[in-house]
């Protein structure tokens with residue numbers, strides 16, 4: 001693309017940022033300097049910027065902090081590129097990107113069997129987009145948790161600004177906390193269900209968060225995951241597969257992506273019974289939907305083409321480059337955009353190759369027998 005075209009496209013974007021005050025990536029103030037957080041993040045994934053098949057060394061103690069830093073860095077990018085839900089979903093012709101996302105959130109809620117007034121925990125809630133839609137759809141009372149203070153603040157602001165119904169507000173609660181060790185307020189045997197919506201793979205070892213979910217959910221209750229996972233076809237001995245895996249892990253703030261058979265052992269180690277497990281991405285394709293990766297490659301509708309598609313992400317990078325160069329966006333904003341671009345690219349390629357999915361659903365339950373037997 002020539003420079004002239006680039007500026008013709010950039011101008012309206014910059015115009016809408018300054019004139020219409022559309023939030024741009026890097027707009028919201030962080031509680032630490034972006035460049036500083038990035039340096040720590042890179043340190044955690046030491047050597048990760050030199051893309052290659054070699055995996056970064058594990059650093060379990062730093063895992064929680066890495067996820068927190070990651071989400072502090074990327075939250076406003078995701079709000080800009082994806083809206084209030086930071087997950088991927090299959091897409092349907094004639095449905096907008098947002099309607100497609102909401103459709104599969106509802107499908108997930110249905111699979112979990114959520115009902116009005118159930119007490120439900122959303123562990124790793126992001127800024128609570130899915131939580132708000134699932135509580136509205138099912139009538140369940142959902143408490144969301146994230147270890148990122150920035151995200152809880154955004155969730156509360158959005159709820160104040162966009163939710164007009166008191167009925168709905170009464171069913172959305174947000175907490176700051178670590179899903180590896182849930183806050184005391186989330187008591188044992190008090191929830192009807194708990195779910196992880198694209199949040200479980202941020203933990204290097206999934207047993208602690210799953211064990212915590214098992215602890216707070218009543219016997220017989222559901223613990224469900226919608227997860228970034230390698231599909232069974234993924235080949236650990238193939239250097240190209242491994243390079244894509246690493247690109248997704250670094251840019252996605254993830255660790256140690258694994259396959260369904262390996263993930264099930266983690267559910268079982270947490271004392272859960274796996275009832276069912278499948279790739280919702282492929283399920284949707286069978287039903288005539290487009291692959292979830294479309295939003296990352298060509299784009300699905302006009303808004304997603306402008307922000308999340310391959311072209312949209314380039315546009316975001318140019319925008320951010322301009323904003324950072326003229327001193328409007330903080331230093332390190334472009335690097336954050338590049339990191340996300342690499343993740344988006346790797347995920348799209350791996351998706352088209354059918355070796356990865358961001359929507360592997362696992363439905364498990366807490367054994368119905370009394371606990372502590």
Ligand SMILES: *[C@@H]1O[C@H](CO)[C@@H](O)[C@H](O)[C@H]1NC(C)=O
Pocket residue numbers: 141142143170171172173
């Ligand atoms: C939903 O749960 C929250 C947190 O436990 C509680 O404060 C609130 O009263 C509940 N809302 C309804 C409608 O029961």
Ligand SMILES: *[C@@H]1O[C@H](CO)[C@@H](O)[C@H](O)[C@H]1NC(C)=O
Pocket residue numbers: 235236237238239
């Ligand atoms: C996995 O990759 C290795 C290295 O490229 C290759 O030799 C092997 O045949 C592959 N396995 C399968 C099942 O495709």
